[in-house]
Amino acid sequence: MKALILYDSRSSAGSTESIIDSIGLSLAESGFYVEKAKCKATADYSFVKDFDLVILGAPVYNFIVASQLLGALIQGNLKINLKRKKIALFLTCGSSQSTATLFYLPQLKIHLIRNKILVEKIFAPDAFSDGDLIDSFVEDLLYEYNRGPKSKALSAKWTEEAQECYQSMPSFVHEKFRTMAEEYAEDMGYKEITLAVLEEAKGSFGAP
DSSP states (O other): OEEEEEEOOSSSSSHHHHHHHHHHHHHHHTTOEEEEEEOOTTOOOGGGGGOSEEEEEEEEETTEEOHHHHHHHHTSSHHHHTTTOEEEEEEEOSSOHHHIIIIIHHHHHTTOTTSEEEEEEEEOTTGGGOHHHHHHHHHHHHHHHHOOOSOSSOSSEEOHHHHHHHHTSOGGGHHHHHHHHHHHHHHHTOSEEOHHHHHHHHHHTTOO
16 A cells, blocks of 8 residues: 655745654554655646555645645646545644634645545644644544445435436446446545536546
């Protein structure tokens, strides 16, 4: 299992990097191969495809998530290379949990609506000194990462239009297509399988 920590920070060896190093060490102790990389907005992120788990982390400066990570999602090719990746998010800031969740995390999440976000966390700048806090984040992350589908019969409901689309297909592809669609919806955390979700699923698996 390979994990990548992509981060942004204006300073080296600061609180954000200390938190990243602590997370990376804990993941490595759990059996992951871990790499970290500092974001640049215009970098080539095709290497992200080689990793099973991607953790995005950054500090908040003047009410805005650090610009290189945001830039990589908005201007660069990071977003497309995160396709179907399992993701975790964390931010470091001095604001309250509620403020950060309401105003700062959405700055990242709006660009990740087609990803399954396993966990998200707000760390105070001095969190690297709290081993229990880091361990709790990693434990939650590993639990969500390793958790399998609830059942073969997915909890997501098929809309009437999606069912009609499914029924219109040749019978010999029914089982394969249904499995593909339900696995995709499970991975992405969708609670409903619509025509749009079916199109996404076909595109993700390279189906015509």
